[in-house]
Amino acid sequence: MNANELAVELEHYLKGEEYDRLVWEIPDLLRQQQAELKELKLARLADLDVILKQRAEIELLFKEIPEFEKVFSNEPVAYVTGLNKFDSKMVDTVLKVGTPLYTHPASLVDWSYQQGYQVGKETHPAKTLTDEEITEIFDTTFEVHDYQDSFIKFARAILRKAQEKCTK
């Protein structure tokens, strides 16, 4: 029996003094609650839809992290292997076979810069985390029942871990 059906039944049940006072009050309040509940449930569904969309976007960003790391970690993305066919961009190049190629423009400036870059790379390794480290932090900080605070905890833990790596 739902609230509206019960309200109808109550109208036939109450009697005497109570009837005069409650016959209107109870059914009205039950119907009012029913309407409010319906509205709140619809609003919750709409909120859930937004939350799930945001979550999907965040998961997509997590998947892109390794690609970003590759670009920003100063690792070579390719090596000169020689030309198999005429390439107008490469024909005048002085780069020898085996020269590493970077997406980071600073590493392509000149020889002295290259040397500095090499020294810097050896003494200051890239401050990145491995997939395993990120997954481990995610597992220890993310709680489904505390979804809201988990993002902040996760981000802080990532920053802390990266900082630890810097100071080692």
Place this chain on the structure above:
Amino acid sequence: MNANELADELDSISYDCTIEEWRASPVGSAAAMLRQQQAEIEALKHWQDTWRPFLKQHFGIEK
């Protein structure tokens, strides 16, 4: 008078019947339903109060 107060008042109504009969009667059912619906409404409102500020703060979504 709110739903819970009204439910309390309904609890005090008796029509010469046993507790079981009263619970099964429309008045008893109404009292139970008023409380249950009120609890559901409060839970849903609490859910909204928790999530909406979060969506606004982190994603700029205002509802």
